Amino acid sequence: MQERIEMLRALMRAKGWDAVVVTGSDPHQSEYPAERWKQVPWLSGFTGEAGDLVVTADHAGLWTDTRYFIQAEQQLAGTGIALHKMRVPEQVPIPAWLEGQFGSDGLIAVDGLCVGADFAQSLPGTVISIPDLLDRFWEDRPAIPQTPIFTVDPGQSRREKLEWLRAFLLEQDCDGILLTALDEIAWMLNVRASDIEYNPLVISYLLITRSEVVWYVLKDEVEDPESRATFSILEADGVQLRPYADIYYLPSEFQGRLFVDASTLNYQLYSALVAASVPLGEGTSPVGLRKAVKNPREVAGMREAHLQDGVAMERFLYWLEKSVEAGREITEWDAAVKLGQLRADQKDYLGDSFETISAFGPGAALPHYITPHDRAPVIREGGLYLCDSGGQYGCGTTDITRTVPFGRCSALEREDYTLVLKGHIALAMAVFPEGTPGCRLDALAREPLWRSKRNFGHGTGHGVGWFLGVHEGPQDIRQNLNPTPLQPGMVVSDEPGIYREGRHGVRHENLLLCVEAGETEFGRWLAFEPLTLCHFETDALQLSLLDRDEIDWLNAYQERVYRTLSPLLPREIAEWLRDKTQAICG
Numbered sequence: 001m002q003e004r005i006e007m008l009r010a011l012m013r014a015k016g017w018d019a020v021v022v023t024g025s026d027p028h029q030s031e032y033p034a035e036r037w038k039q040v041p042w043l044s045g046f047t048g049e050a051g052d053l054v055v056t057a058d059h060a061g062l063w064t065d066t067r068y069f070i071q072a073e074q075q076l077a078g079t080g081i082a083l084h085k086m087r088v089p090e091q092v093p094i095p096a097w098l099e100g101q102f103g104s105d106g107l108i109a110v111d112g113l114c115v116g117a118d119f120a121q122s123l124p125g126t127v128i129s130i131p132d133l134l135d136r137f138w139e140d141r142p143a144i145p146q147t148p149i150f151t152v153d154p155g156q157s158r159r160e161k162l163e164w165l166r167a168f169l170l171e172q173d174c175d176g177i178l179l180t181a182l183d184e185i186a187w188m189l190n191v192r193a194s195d196i197e198y199n200p201l202v203i204s205y206l207l208i209t210r211s212e213v214v215w216y217v218l219k220d221e222v223e224d225p226e227s228r229a230t231f232s233i234l235e236a237d238g239v240q241l242r243p244y245a246d247i248y249y250l251p252s253e254f255q256g257r258l259f260v261d262a263s264t265l266n267y268q269l270y271s272a273l274v275a276a277s278v279p280l281g282e283g284t285s286p287v288g289l290r291k292a293v294k295n296p297r298e299v300a301g302m303r304e305a306h307l308q309d310g311v312a313m314e315r316f317l318y319w320l321e322k323s324v325e326a327g328r329e330i331t332e333w334d335a336a337v338k339l340g341q342l343r344a345d346q347k348d349y350l351g352d353s354f355e356t357i358s359a360f361g362p363g364a365a366l367p368h369y370i371t372p373h374d375r376a377p378v379i380r381e382g383g384l385y386l387c388d389s390g391g392q393y394g395c396g397t398t399d400i401t402r403t404v405p406f407g408r409c410s411a412l413e414r415e416d417y418t419l420v421l422k423g424h425i426a427l428a429m430a431v432f433p434e435g436t437p438g439c440r441l442d443a444l445a446r447e448p449l450w451r452s453k454r455n456f457g458h459g460t461g462h463g464v465g466w467f468l469g470v471h472e473g474p475q476d477i478r479q480n481l482n483p484t485p486l487q488p489g490m491v492v493s494d495e496p497g498i499y500r501e502g503r504h505g506v507r508h509e510n511l512l513l514c515v516e517a518g519e520t521e522f523g524r525w526l527a528f529e530p531l532t533l534c535h536f537e538t539d540a541l542q543l544s545l546l547d548r549d550e551i552d553w554l555n556a557y558q559e560r561v562y563r564t565l566s567p568l569l570p571r572e573i574a575e576w577l578r579d580k581t582q583a584i585c586g
Contacts, residue, residue, distance in 0.1 A: 001043065001044055001045050001080075001081070004042070004043050004137060005055060005060050005079075005080070005081070007137050008020060008055055008134075009055065011136070012055070012057065013057070017107050017108070017109040017128075018057075018106040018108065018125070019054055019055065019098060019101070019106060019108050019109070020055045020108075020110070020133070021053070021054050021094065021109070021115065021123065022039050022052065022053040022054075022111065022134075023039075023052045023111075023115050023119070024040040024049070024050060024051045024052055024053075025037065025114050026114055026203075027114060027266045027268075028180050028181055028182045028203070028264060028266070029116045029180070029263065029264045030182055030196065030199075030201075031049060031469070031471055032049065032196055032197070032199050032354075033114075034142070034145050034195060034197075034203065035142040036141060037114055039111070039134055039138075040052065040053050040062070043055075043134070044062055044075075044076065044079060044081050046062055046064070046071075046072055046075045046076060048064055048067070048068035049068075050064055050065055050068065051063065051068065051072070052064075052094060054094055054097070054098070059082065060079075060080060060081045060082065061083070061084045062076060062081050062082070062083055062084065063084045063086055063093070064085075064086060065085075065087040065458075066085070066458060067457060067458045068367075069083070069085060069457075070365065070366050070501055071366050071368065071369075087457065094123070095123050095124060098124050099124040099125075102124065102125055103125075104124050106124060106125030106126070107125060107126050108124075108125050108126065108127045109127075109128050109130050109133065110123075110127060110129060110130070111129070111130060111131060111132065111133040112129025113129075113131045113132065113267075113268050114266065115129075115267045116263055116264065116265070116266065116267065117262040117265045117266065117269075117270035118262040118263050119267075120267035121262075121267075129267055129268050129271060131268050144203060144244070145195045146195070147193045147195050148193060148194075149191055149193040150191070150226050151190055151192075151233055152190050152191070152394070153190065153297075154295065154297060154298050154301075154466060154467075155295045155296065155297025156295055157190070158188065158189055158234075158237055158239075159237060161188055162213065165177065165208055165286070166208070166210055168286050169208075169209075169259065170210075172259055172281050172283070173257065174257045175209055175210060175255070175258065176207055176209035176254065176256060176257075176258050176259065177208050177258070177259040177260075177285070178206070178250070178258060178260050179205070179206040179207075179208070179287060180264045180265050181261070181288070182196070182199075182201040182202065182203065182204070183199075183201060183465060183468050184206075184264075184287040184288060184291065185204055185205070185206045186200065186201050186202060187287060187291045187465075187468065188208075188287060189215065189239065191230060191234075192467065198351065198352055198353055198355065198392070198470070199468075200351075200392060200468065201468075203218060205247045207254075209256075212238075212240065213237075213239045213240065214240045215234070215239050215240065215242070216242050216243065216244050216245075216247040217241060217242075217243075217244055218243070218244045247269065248272060250269075250272075251269075251272045251273045251275070251276035251278055254278055257279040257280070258273065258278055258279070258280055258281065259281040260280055260281070260282055261283065261284055261285040263284070264285070288472070288473055288474050289484070291465070292473065292475055292487075292489075292490050293490055294466055294490070294491060294513075295489070298396070298466040298489075301393075301467070302395070302396035302466060302491060302511075302513070302531055303396075303531060304348070304393075304395045305348065305391070305393040305398055306396070306531045306532055307533060307565075307568075308391075308393060309346070309390075309391050309393070309398040309400065309534075310532070310533030310534050310561070310565050311346065311565060311568050311569065312339070312342040312343040312345065312346055312349075313402070313534040314535070314569060314573060314577055315569070315573060316338060316342050317402070317535075318572075318576050318577075319342075320335055321404075324379055324380065324381065324406055329378055330379050331378050331379065332358040332359060332360055332372070332377055333358065333371055333372065333373055333374075333376040334376070335358045335379060335385075336356040336371050336387075336389075339358075339387070339389055340352060343391045346391070346393070348393040348394040349391055349392075349393055350393060350394055351391070351392045352390065352391060353390035353397050353398060354389075354390055355370070355371075356371065356387065356389040357370075357371065357386065357388035357389065358386075358387050359371065359387075359505065360377050360378070360379045360380075360383055360385045361377065361383040361384065361385075361503075362501075362502050362503060363377060363386075364384060364386035364506070364507075365499045365500055365502065365503060365504060365505040366499070366505070367456075367458055367505070367507070369386075382406065382407040382408070383406055384403055384404070384405055384406075384413055384504045384506060384540075385403070385404045385405075386402075386403045386505050386506070386507060387401065387402055387404070388401040388509065389401075392467060393467065395467070396466055396467055397466065397467055397468060397470055398511065398532070399509065399511055400511070400534060401495055401507045401508060402509075402534060402536070403417060403420075403505075403506045403507060403508060403540075405417070405540040409539075409540045413506075413540065414541070414542045415452070416500070416504070416506045417506050417540040417541065417542075418542045418543075418546065419448050419449050419454065419498065419545065420496050420507065420508055421536065421546075421554075422448035422545065423444070423445040423448045423449055423460075423496035424508040424509075425553050425554065426444045426445055426448065426550075427444045427460065427461070427477070427496075427512075428494055428510065428512060428530060429549065430444055430528060431517055431526070432525065433522070433524070433525060433526070434485070434523060434524040434525065434526055435485045436485060436486060437482055437484055437486065438461060438475055438476050438478065438482060438484070439477070439479065439480060439481055439482050439483075441477055441486075442459075442460050442478055442479050445460045445494065446460070446496065448545075449498065456496060456498060456499065457499075458478075458495075459478030460477045460478055460493075460495065460496055461476060461478070461492040461494055461512075462477075462478075462492065463476060463490065463491060464493060464511055466491075476492070477493075477494075486514050487526075488516050489513075490513075491511055491513055491514070492511070493509055493510070493511055493512070494509065494510050494512050495507055495508065495509035495510075496508070509532075510530045510531070511531045511532050512528035512529065513528065513531050514527075514528060515527055515528065515529045530557060533564055535558055535562070535577065535581050536558065537580070538580075538584050543584065551584060551585075555584060558580075558582075559581060562577055562581040565577065566578065
């Protein structure tokens with residue numbers, strides 16, 4: 001890593017650059033980039049999902065948030081790269097730090113393909129775009145991936161979606177809209193692929209005008225039968241196919257006013273549009289919000305996906321418990337592999353929705369722990385095991401975390417386990433007025449922890465797509481002041497936690513469907529329906545910390561899990577689950 005940083009510094013000296021900013025994204029500002037665009041890991045060794053790197057003549061720093069502090073300190077050790085902490089009171093974001101170093105006179109180089117237009121515009125001094133900046137050093141850099149593409153039927157045709165979006169163009173007095181976020185493109189065209197691991201997306205751009213649809217995609221070079229059949233379907237619906245790189249002809253070809261979302265449009269393309277004097281209407285793409293509100297078929301699909309996922313999870317937890325009790329040596333990696341195999345047995349399973357976090361004891365104290373393939377810790381009696389995982393099913397996407405006690409828990413482990421479950425239940429039981437954003441509900445999950453002066457650094461909940469990204473917006477449940485109201489049909493996670501470095505971690509996560517809860521003289525009301533079907537371990541609970549409403553909710557949930565899943569499980573596992581879901585008294 002030090003050699004790579006020094007090669008970059010040599011280029012900086014030759015070009016007269018004061019700093020280089022390398023972000024952890026791709027030309028579409030994706031949360032999970034393909035291997036080709038994992039530039040921050042290549043330069044720094046840091047593999048977290050959120051991290052940006054700044055290199056100057058005498059400093060290299062990685063900016064990341066509270067989820068990755070422990071991981072970053074471990075992975076950056078010995079590299080000479082300093083950790084800059086975000087989402088803490090004393091945070092200094094990259095633009096402010098650069099201004100402190102160079103004022104408004106700095107010459108800042110970025111790979112404009114992988115920097116969002118809005119972020120680049122926030123940087124001080126003079127910003128220059130150097131596309132594929134690392135190509136001159138990264139000799140074995142992966143190519144842009146191309147995987148077979150197929151269509152899906154979510155209950156709304158692409159023609160209906162195009163009609164809706166064209167009505168938006170009329171409202172905005174625009175002649176076209178350029179979609180650059182990959183999940184929005186997949187949703188608009190009802191297509192999926194596997195260009196990015198765990199994400200069923202197609203690397204592409206999509207231009208929609210009042211009369212045309214142009215899809216800039218690498219797939220026109222692929223000869224697999226599935227993709228060819230898909231292209232025929234799309235062309236029959238009036239979608240024109242052009243090579244992915246042809247997007248850079250757009251600034252000289254487009255006539256009229258173009259709507260763009262600067263949060264997902266890369267700086268290189270944005271700069272080209274501005275240089276060509278294309279009139280731009282800038283704002284938030286309407287597709288994200290429309291995509292987040294699931295239609296009835298998508299809701300039914302999500303329920304089916306969680307049914308299949310629940311079967312896999314209960315089979316897994318049964319296998320794991322019996323294996324540990326029998327004294328078999330099961331490592332964290334063994335457990336992750338077994339869970340993947342059990343999910344693969346489900347009829348609609350198409351892959352994991354993210355890399356499984358399988359962590360025992362101290363490893364669980366890292367919210368985004370990476371389970372080692374080799375020499376992984378053994379799961380044994382006397383500790384807490386945390387498993388955060390999910391599946392991509394043809395009918396929906398899942399994300400679940402369960403924390404499992406093995407052997408006798410310490411008093412502190414029982415307290416943490418119970419307080420986190422209290423927070424989880426408080427959010428799951430929420431009833432709130434229409435128009436309430438997730439940030440107003442975040443404290444419900446934290447309040448039981450706050451009373452004991454405990455907290456967690458990540459958000460409480462994120463949106464989840466329908467057979468799309470396991471993380472989606474615009475809704476979320478976190479302390480950030482996001483004004484997006486929760487709406488019926490939105491799916492969010494409920495995942496408070498506690499993490500004690502070097503000791504243990506606890507997280508309980510279900511996915512929740514926002515549903516209508518009636519209307520009174522005070523307005524319309526909303527609530528949550530748990531989609532996830534998997535029991536919570538009750539042996540680790542300190543029952544004195546739970547109130548009557550919480551116990552009643554937990555007993556009702558456990559009974560629902562048993563009644564729903566037991567007919568689908570082998571007899572011995574169903575009997576085991578009956579025991580696990582017995583009502584508790586308090």
